[in-house]
Amino acid sequence: MNNHIVADPVLLAEPAATLELLRARATTLAGEFNGEVAPYDTLPHSMRDADFVPSAKLNLELFFRYVIDHIEPSAEDTQPLIDRAVTLVHDGMGLTEVLTNYRVGAAFFWSQLIPLMDRDEYGVVPEVGLRLTEYMGLIMARIATALVEDARQPRWDILERQHEVADALLSGREPGSWAVDPESPLAPAFLITVVRLGEPTPGTLTRLRSRIAHLPGTLLHRDSGGWTALVPMAADGGEPEQVLVDALALRDIRPHPQFWIGVAPAPSHAAIPAAYAEAQIVAEVARCLQLPEIVCRQQDMMFEFAIATTGSTRRTLAALLDPLDDQPMLGQTLDAFIDNQFNHNAVARALFIHRNTVTYRLTRIADLTGYDPLHPSGISTLMAARTARRLESKSFQHDGEHRPRAG
Known part of the structure; x- marks a missing residue:
């Protein structure tokens, strides 16, 4: 009997070349991150509002250096990752969620990279899998150690108290003894500030959160769609929204930073839950409609706010434009x-068509939808339908609705 083992030709690819190829593919995958499209839309929303991309890129750099060059990441190498985890916990993300996101992130890259490999590249899989297990254990141990040490610091109790107070106020409960702190008294009135994300430049959200957190007396709270801040309102009666814009240096940012802040004043603690609900809807509407403003208020979007809060009626409105789907030029004309x-002439100039063509297309819109754009009731309905469809296409959701949301 021949006891010689014959190597499988499908496993003979050069390991070093395969690993470099995997590194390039993984780096590209991280660099093209867009939470609203596949495959990224399967990732937890909390990974997006935790500035996932910068940490993912650093993790990939350190991991592949470990696999290819056999250089174990030093404590100094991983310090930015540890600092980020500690900051997230300070901001209200639980340790379990922080570590779970690491596991989910690693599984995501693994699931995306393996199908891209050719059969002759499979030989590196066992080694990469082993090194990934070791790397994850190393990072998680350092995060846990840092958080244990951090929890021993006096400021930890202060952070815990602030989170408890924020949770109580937003849910309409009295914070009780948690709010007793002579050195940092609880403000009587707050500007409820809800942040929602588009696709911000990596690192933008971390800087914004840090700026808000450093506003005196501010309380932070994480929610299902992002995070919220209770910013004390000045007693002088000035415009709190303007004060916030100035304090966060949010004037004339170009291009748009791709985050939106919904605000609502709460002149008393009892008014906080209603203001919170309002600010959440405002921020979601601004995100879905990609409004040019960064800080947004209900009074600046009364039409859109009303449509956003109509629930099933909103979805019915959105469906009114379905007959135009097969003729995109009609939808484009309605938008214009x-x-x-x-203004017919302005539409003709914008679309580079004759004015008579504009009239013809508007007539076709009336025929297909049953609503005449040239009649006040018709155009008002179509405007509502357009807003509703934009909200639906961005998975608009608020606390009163419970349905799956991408990302």
């Missing part, structure tokens, strides 16, 4: 007609 204040 609304955006140009119903």
Whole structure:
């Protein structure tokens, strides 16, 4: 009997070349991150509002250096990752969620990279899997150690108290003894500030959260769609929204930073839950409609706010435009007609078509939808339908609704 083992030709790819290829693919995957499209839309929303991309890139750099060059990451190498984890816990993310996101992130990259490999590259899989297990154990141990040490610091009790107070106020409960702190008295009135994300530049959200957290007397709270701050309102009666804009240096940022802040004043503690609900909807509407403003209020979007809160009626409105789906030029014309204040000549110039063509297309819109853009009731319904469809396409959701949301 021949006891010689014959190597499987499908496992003979050069390991070093395969590993470099995996590194390039993983780096590209991280660099093209977009939480609203596949495959990234399967990741937890909390990974997006925790500035996932910068840490993912550093993790990939350190991991592949470990696999390819056999250099174990030093404590100094991983310090930015540890600091980020500690900051997230300070901001209200639980340790379990922080560590779970590491596991989910590693599984995501693994699930995306393996199908891209050719059969002759499979030989590196056992080694990469082993090194990944070792790397994850190393990072998680350092995060846990840092958080244990951090929890021993006096400021930990202060952070815990602030989170408890924020949770109580937003849910309409009295914070009780948690709010007793002579050195940092609880403000009588707050500007409820809800942050929602588009696709911000990596690191943007971390800087924003740090700026808000450092506003005197501010309380932070994490929620299902992002995070919220209770910012004390000045007693002088000035415009709190303007004070916030100035304090966070949010004037004239170009291009748009791709985050939106919904605000609502709460002149008393009893008013906080209602203001919180309002600010959440405002922030979600601003995100879905990609409004040019960064700090947004209900009074600046009364039409859109009303449509956003109609629930099933909103979805019915959105469906009114379904007949135009097969003729995108009609939808484009309707958008231009609304955006140009119903001016036929302006629409013709914007779309580079004849004025008579505009009239013809508007007639077709009326025929297909049953609502005449040239009639006040018709155009108002179509405007509502357009807003509703934009909200639906971005998975608009607020606390009163319970349905799956991408990302």
